[in-house]
Amino acid sequence: MKKTLILTTALCGMAFGASAQEVNLLSWGGAYGNSHLEAYAKPFTAETGTAVNISDADNPATPIKAMVEAGNVTSDVASVEYADAVRLCDEGLLEEIDASALEAAEDGTAATDDYIEGGVTDCFVATDVYSMVLVYNDSQFEDAKPATPADFFDLEAFPGKRTMRKGAKFNLELALMADGVPADEVYATLETAEGVDRAFAKLDSIKDEVVWWEAGAQPPQLLADGEVSMAYAFNGRIFDAVQQDDQPFEIIWDGQIYEMEGWVIPMGAPNMDEALEFIAFSTAPANQARAAEFISYGPPRRSAAAMVGNIQGTEEPMGPNLPTSEENMTNALGSNLDFWVDYDSELNERFNAWLAG
Amino acid sequence: MASSLDPHAVIVTEAGSVSEGPLTTADGQPLQKALARSSRAARRRAFWLVAPLLAFIVITFVIPIGQLLYRSVHNDGFSANMPEISAWFAVTEPGTAPDEAAFTALAADLLAASEARSIGTVGTRINYDVPGTRSLFTSTGRQVRRGIEPPYQAALLEIDAEWGDAEIWAAMRGASTPYTDGFYLASVDRTRDIDGNVTMVAEHRQVYVMLFLRTLWLSGLITALTFLLGFPVAHLLATLPMRKSNLLMILVLLPFWTSLLVRTSSWMVLLQQQGVVNDLLVWLGVIDDGGRLAMMYNQAGTIIAMTHILLPFMILPLYSVMRTINPAYVRAARSLGATSWTAFRRVYFPQTLPGLGAGALLVFILAVGYYITPALVGGSSGQLISNMIAEHMTGTLNWSMAAALAAILLAGVLILYWVYDRLVGIDNLKLG
Numbered sequence: 001m002k003k004t005l006i007l008t009t010a011l012c013g014m015a016f017g018a019s020a021q022e023v024n025l026l027s028w029g030g031a032y033g034n035s036h037l038e039a040y041a042k043p044f045t046a047e048t049g050t051a052v053n054i055s056d057a058d059n060p061a062t063p064i065k066a067m068v069e070a071g072n073v074t075s076d077v078a079s080v081e082y083a084d085a086v087r088l089c090d091e092g093l094l095e096e097i098d099a100s101a102l103e104a105a106e107d108g109t110a111a112t113d114d115y116i117e118g119g120v121t122d123c124f125v126a127t128d129v130y131s132m133v134l135v136y137n138d139s140q141f142e143d144a145k146p147a148t149p150a151d152f153f154d155l156e157a158f159p160g161k162r163t164m165r166k167g168a169k170f171n172l173e174l175a176l177m178a179d180g181v182p183a184d185e186v187y188a189t190l191e192t193a194e195g196v197d198r199a200f201a202k203l204d205s206i207k208d209e210v211v212w213w214e215a216g217a218q219p220p221q222l223l224a225d226g227e228v229s230m231a232y233a234f235n236g237r238i239f240d241a242v243q244q245d246d247q248p249f250e251i252i253w254d255g256q257i258y259e260m261e262g263w264v265i266p267m268g269a270p271n272m273d274e275a276l277e278f279i280a281f282s283t284a285p286a287n288q289a290r291a292a293e294f295i296s297y298g299p300p301r302r303s304a305a306a307m308v309g310n311i312q313g314t315e316e317p318m319g320p321n322l323p324t325s326e327e328n329m330t331n332a333l334g335s336n337l338d339f340w341v342d343y344d345s346e347l348n349e350r351f352n353a354w355l356a357g
Numbered sequence: 358m359a360s361s362l363d364p365h366a367v368i369v370t371e372a373g374s375v376s377e378g379p380l381t382t383a384d385g386q387p388l389q390k391a392l393a394r395s396s397r398a399a400r401r402r403a404f405w406l407v408a409p410l411l412a413f414i415v416i417t418f419v420i421p422i423g424q425l426l427y428r429s430v431h432n433d434g435f436s437a438n439m440p441e442i443s444a445w446f447a448v449t450e451p452g453t454a455p456d457e458a459a460f461t462a463l464a465a466d467l468l469a470a471s472e473a474r475s476i477g478t479v480g481t482r483i484n485y486d487v488p489g490t491r492s493l494f495t496s497t498g499r500q501v502r503r504g505i506e507p508p509y510q511a512a513l514l515e516i517d518a519e520w521g522d523a524e525i526w527a528a529m530r531g532a533s534t535p536y537t538d539g540f541y542l543a544s545v546d547r548t549r550d551i552d553g554n555v556t557m558v559a560e561h562r563q564v565y566v567m568l569f570l571r572t573l574w575l576s577g578l579i580t581a582l583t584f585l586l587g588f589p590v591a592h593l594l595a596t597l598p599m600r601k602s603n604l605l606m607i608l609v610l611l612p613f614w615t616s617l618l619v620r621t622s623s624w625m626v627l628l629q630q631q632g633v634v635n636d637l638l639v640w641l642g643v644i645d646d647g648g649r650l651a652m653m654y655n656q657a658g659t660i661i662a663m664t665h666i667l668l669p670f671m672i673l674p675l676y677s678v679m680r681t682i683n684p685a686y687v688r689a690a691r692s693l694g695a696t697s698w699t700a701f702r703r704v705y706f707p708q709t710l711p712g713l714g715a716g717a718l719l720v721f722i723l724a725v726g727y728y729i730t731p732a733l734v735g736g737s738s739g740q741l742i743s744n745m746i747a748e749h750m751t752g753t754l755n756w757s758m759a760a761a762l763a764a765i766l767l768a769g770v771l772i773l774y775w776v777y778d779r780l781v782g783i784d785n786l787k788l789g
Contacts, residue, residue: 062751090477090495161630167752200561211654212737226631338492345753346488352748353564355737356571 022051023274026063026078029056030217031240031295036079038312039291040282047281050274058215061088064266068093073268076275079127082118082260083169083340089123095265096122101276103284105303114285118337119260119300125283126262128297131323131332132170133235133256135219138248140229149178149255152230153206160229163222166212166355168347169340170257173333174232175202177255183333190339196347200354212355223249239296239321243311253328259335260300298324426767429540429760434482435532438475439466446533451553455526460510463520464501471498485755486528486539486548493519527551540761565745565762572742573769575659576724580671582664583720584713587671591712594672595679606676613669621730624662628652628734654736662734667723671716678712714781722770742766 025041027033033056041052055075057063061084067073080088088094099120102111112120119126134152136145146158152174164171173186179202181189189195211228213219219233220241231238235256241247263279265272281287288299289307296318299305311318319325323332380388436443441462455463470476480494497516505512513520531539531549542548542555546563550556557563590609594602612620627633635649644650652658682705690700728743735741742762749759777783 059751062754065754087477087481090474091481092474092478207737210737214732225629227629341495342484342489342492345484345491345755348753349488349564350561352745353562356564356568356740356745 021049021274022053023076023271023278024074025052025054025278026060026075027054027056028058028060028079028216030215030237031244032216032234032236032297035236035291035294035297036282038294039287040278043287043290044278044281048277050277052278059084061085064088064093064264065091068267071268073266073270075266076269076271077263077265077278079261080124080264082124082126082262083335083337083344085124085262085264086121086337087341087344088264089121093267094123095267095269095272097125097263097265097279098276099125101280103280105285105301107303109303111283111301114301114303116300116302119262123264124262125279126260126300127283127288128262128291129258129260129300129322129324130297131235131256131258132165132174132232133238133323134174134230134232134252134254135223135238135249136230136252137223137226137228138250140226145250146230147252147254149174149252150180151252152232153178153202155206155209158230161209161211161227162206162230162232163211163213163219163228164232166214168351169344170232170335171203171351172196172199172347173257173335174255175199177333178202183255183331186333187336187339190343196350200350203354220245220247220249223247235321235323236295236297243314253323254331255333256323256328257333257335258323261297262300292322293318296321296323298322425756425760426764427760428757429764430537431535432482432532432537432540432757433535434478435529436535438470438473438479439463439529439533442466442529443533446530451530455510457508457510460513460520461507464505464509464513467494467498467501471495471502482532483525483528485543485758486531487524490519490525490528493517493525523551527553540757541765543758544761544765565742568740568742568745569765569769572725572766575656575663575739575741576721579660579663579667579724580717580721582660583668583671584717586664587668587675587716588709588713591672591675591679594676595682596684609669609672612665613673617666617729620666621662621733624658624665625653625734628658628661629654653734654739656735656739658734658736659731659739659741662730663724663727666730667720670719670723674715674719675709675712678709682708710781714777718774718777721773725766725770 025036027036033054037052037054041054044050045052059080060075060078061080064075064078064080065088067075085094097120099112102120102125104110105114115126116129134146134149136158138145140160141158144157146152146154151158152162172190176186176189176195176199177183179198181195190199211222213222213231213233216234216237219228219231220237222228223231224241224245224247235251238249238251242249263282265275265279269275282291283301285299285301285304285307288301288304289309291297292299292304292308293310293312299308305324308318308322310316311321320327322328382388382391442459445459445462449459467476470479476495476498477491480491483494484491497513497520500516505516519525527549531537539549543558544565546558546566547555548558590605594605594609596602597605625632629635630649630651630653632653634652635644638644639646639649652661686704686708687700690704691697695703725741726743727741728747731739731741732744732747735744743766746759746762746766749755749762774783
């Protein structure tokens with residue numbers, strides 16, 4: 001599936017590569033990709049006349065390396081996770097983004113000060129804060145409802161299969177939190193061999209009951225099918241399933257792990273100027289707030305948080321559904337970038353060995 | 358023109374001695390020469406006909422695959438970006454403790470790589486061998502850029518004491534030349550220790566050998582299953598009257614023409630725990646609602662879906678061979694007193710072997726490299742080695758590792774092909 005996506009992406013890029021005044025955007029598809037289309041791409045085209053061609057990948061960070069190494073860069077802007085952006089930037093696969101081109105907040109605060117910490121780096125400008133949350137299908141638990149990470153691992157009190165993202169990241173942190181490690185000690189524990197063993201031992205306790213997902217659209221599907229009773233998934237996808245399809249899914253904010261996501265420009269992008277223009281436009285506070293009305297990912301700019309209105313097409317305020325809202329932040333864990341840049345390959349290797357064994 | 362060493366010359370002489378004097382064409386030229394010239398022209402014409410295809414295959418197949426396989430032994434992520442320390446490694450013996458000269462070279466390289474923004478590539482390369490060292494390079498690079506003072510040994514050790522770690526120096530020495538066997542060693546769960554000896558990796562990281570064996574075992578099992586299921590169908594196809602067999606043929610071909618993804622997804626709908634098959638079994642009372650069978654997201658899912666998807670590749674070659682088998686042979690055997698089993702075993706079955714060989718080889722080779730179906734329905738226990746190759750291609754972006762795994766898989770398939778050729782003979786293959 002991934003292969004097809006990369007191929008389509010490449011083909012789309014080639015087909016449109018020739019015409020002028022355009023920017024090629026590589027996004028994630030699904031509800032999240034739709035928020036890029038509705039909140040950024042359409043208004044951008046309306047205002048500037050520059051066309052935005054959106055293509056999708058399971059994880060846009062992946063095709064970037066392939067494109068740059070092959071010397072055939074077809075995307076101008078890509079949406080990637082923070083850790084991937086830092087890694088790609090260190091490897092020289094990304095253009096540096098001039099932060100002075102970004103729009104200031106309405107009260108005149110410079111963009112770099114308006115962003116939460118780490119929101120603007122050499123090659124990366126954040127668009128939103130997403131989080132990994134636990135979800136359960138309300139219709140499958142008649143009496144007691146799960147409420148904590150520990151409940152996710154409690155197969156007796158809360159029977160049914162689980163679904164988790166295939167990979168070490170997020171899962172190891174969750175396992176430790178479920179095992180009683182406080183959020184602020186999670187990464188210190190994971191840096192020790194005993195801590196890693198402890199996390200894997202916890203995962204072991206539910207291994208036979210886990211369906212592993214790879215694309216963000218899978219967990220809502222598995223929950224809706226009744227194939228699993230609980231999921232560990234991106235909060236926006238779950239929110240979208242609840243809003244659009246009226247699914248009885250409930251989010252547990254306790255133990256959420258949040259991370260930033262944002263724009264990068266692949267090295268050698270064909271339309272650099274348009275790409276910068278698009279990034280400046282889409283990260284303006286008003287547009288950030290607007291995107292948050294389409295999908296429940298929080299704006300990373302302080303001045304945008306207050307501007308978020310109602311959920312698109314409803315009279316309900318979006319605020320309480322965002323990972324960044326205050327009541328959702330109790331016992332939340334910020335994903336530790338430095339940790340994952342260092343241990344990503346080792347822990348994923350071990351995770352794969354654990355999974356296959 | 359023919360020297361005495363030329364084997365053709367011997368034949369010509371012998372042929373000539375039979376017919377008393379060399380054969381010539383009407384205009385007096387030696388026949389041998391004229392024939393060679395005309396067949397050369399024909400060959401050239403034929404070559405131009407296949408040239409487009411040849412060029413296509415070379416450009417789209419041979420060169421990219423060759424380039425990727427080259428990466429399995431070639432990774433210059435460290436050596437190309439850290440020239441000075443690589444030069445130091447080149448002139449010192451393995452095991453030499455790093456001196457001030459080494460640290461000076463290291464500091465200069467870290468500075469240059471950090472400024473060129475290639476420090477991440479360097480760190481990634483060493484991180485393959487010593488996990489957890491990537492940020493050692495990137496963070497040290499940042500600090501070196503801020504400026505450090507000689508003596509560099511003390512300065513670097515102060516930035517991070519890990520620079521004194523012998524394991525890191527051993528890894529850097531290994532990476533200081535662009536050619537390495539490290540990825541092949543890692544592909545069979547082995548690594549080099551500080552002294553350069555090959556050892557097994559820690560038990561919790563051993564995965565590839567097990568996956569290779571699982572891939573071979575599952576592919577063999579799936580081949581056997583397609584044979585058991587496909588043989589009777591092919592026989593029916595070959596022996597039924599034309600009108601009925603055509604209908605049956607469509608039933609075989611229809612799924613064959615349907616998209617792989619559609620068929621895989623259909624199996625997901627059928628086999629999942631809340632799926633059609635389980636619902637039916639519960640409704641029939643065969644199992645109760647709590648005891649729904651897990652036929653998906655595990656090895657069973659991989660086996661069922663792949664057997665179905667690969668079935669036509671077994672049926673079609675068998676069918677094409679069975680159609681040519683004269684039914685009179687079996688009838689003759691029966692009339693001479695053979696039981697139906699003996700007639701099948703001694704007369705009919707041996708004649709289907711070319712089709713069976715082709716079908717088995719096709720199914721097995723396709724199964725060994727299968728990727729999408731196990732990824733979608735295999736869960737964790739149904740993953741094959743190709744899923745790990747995909748993981749390294751698209752997940753960890755360790756293309757050297759992916760190339761090494763793929764090369765081993767390719768070599769395995771070629772060996773099997775060779776064994777098949779020795780046992781059955783490739784010219785016995787009949788693909789339909």
